[in-house]
Amino acid sequence: MFRAVESARAERDRLFDDPYAECFLDGKLKVGARLSGNRAGQRLVCSYIDRNWPGSRPSAVIRTKLIDDSVSAALEGGAGQVAILGAGYDTRGLRLPAAMSVPVFELDQPPTQERKKSRLVERDGVLPENVTYVPFDLLEEGVGMPLERAGFGTGRRSVFIWEGVLSYLTPEAVDSTLEWISGTGATGSRLVFTYVDVALLRESGDGQPPWSAQVARVGEPFRYGLDPATIETFLGDRGLRLIWDESTAEALSRETRIRGGGNAPSFYRVAEAEVGL
Ligand SMILES: C[S@@+](CC[C@H](N)C(=O)[O-])C[C@H]1O[C@@H](n2cnc3c(N)ncnc32)[C@H](O)[C@@H]1O
Incomplete structure (x- = not known):
């Protein structure tokens, strides 16, 4: 929306x-x-x-823009494939010029993926040729096997998008995904992801901002977060080098074209990391 x-x-x-x-x-x-x-x-x-829903629209808009720019820059810089983990209704493989000419692997749970595919077929008559739809459950089987089965080239420089997903996962699932990404051997591969500041999860009841109370009410509470103060070490321990990390509120403070940004939460963050040597 x-x-x-x-x-x-x-x-x-x-x-x-x-x-x-x-x-x-x-x-x-x-x-x-x-x-x-x-x-x-x-x-x-x-x-x-x-x-x-104070702050959630500008926050979602700026996160889309930040990730669009990162993905385009990584592809222009030589990455040759994209994996979108928990793709939902992400259409970057169809709309970003740099992504339209490379293989894009969209991973998601089957019901969401089937609905997405049927809406795209209703709209255009066909599915995009560069996109491979990979049904999976990250908590059940991780990302490696489903991606490799679908033809994802391990060892090839890639861009991984993990937007709006971490907060629903377990620490084990996050660790094993990061370790698989850093272990694919593709030095220079990029991961761009969003997360919530773990401080938010320590708040309860009245301390919670409206947004997290709202997602909890619809049965999708934020369960997992990271600490911005230690994220560099956290990623480093898993073979990734932090490139940048900022809250959507910080990013919005530079963007005059979006109204309502003053209410954007500082707990919602976007970061980019690189697979090191
Ligand atoms: C909030 S949506 C974000 C979708 C998209 N990345 C975006 O930012 O617009 C969360 C997505 O994660 C997927 N997801 C959540 N838990 C998952 C799991 N255990 N395995 C696979 N996908 C999962 C959902 O199906 C959904 O598409």
């Missing part, structure tokens, strides 16, 4: 264009996304969202 609303803004104002985002929406969300195609509708829809 947030990506569809942002994509409906005028070309000079929006941070990215995801022309596929709307096709995954139904009902009120679809109506809202369509309404946001003109200035008055955009203001109305954004103020409704921002009043009810």
Whole structure:
């Protein structure tokens, strides 16, 4: 929804264009996304969202932009394939020019992946040729086997996207995924990911910001977080070198094109790491 609303803004104002985002929406969300195609509708829809879910829309928009830029730069810098872990409705393999010409492996749980594929077929008649859809359950089988079975080239410089997923995993699943990524042998491969600051998970009840209380209410509470103060060591211990790490609030403070950023939470973070020697 947030990506569809942002994509409906005028070309000079929006941070990215995801022309596929709307096709995954139904009902009120679809109506809202369509309404946001003109200035008055955009203001109305954004103020409704921002009043009810303060900070989450600008945070999602800026994280999309940060990750788009990182993925494009890594591919332009020589990476030859992309793996999207817990892809959901990520359409970077279809919309980022640098990703459209390389193999993209989308991993997700089968129900979400099947729904995504059927919406794309309804929209375009076909599925994109460069994308391989890999059904998996990260908690059950990890990422290595499913990716290798699907033809992912280990030892090849790659970009891994892990957006909006870590907070639902276990420490063991996060560790084994990072260790598999760093162990694929592809020096210079990039991992761009989001996480919540572990300090948030220590808050309870009234101490919780509205966003985390909201995700908990819909049955998807944040369960896992990392400490920004130690993330460099955390990644280093798992064979990865931290390149950058910032909260979406910090990133929004540099971005004047997005309104409502003042409410973005400082606990939601985006980071990029590199597979070292
Ligand atoms: C919040 S969505 C994020 C989707 C997408 N990466 C994005 O940022 O728009 C979380 C995604 O992680 C996937 N996911 C969560 N737990 C998973 C697991 N155990 N195995 C595989 N995928 C999982 C969900 O199916 C969903 O697509």
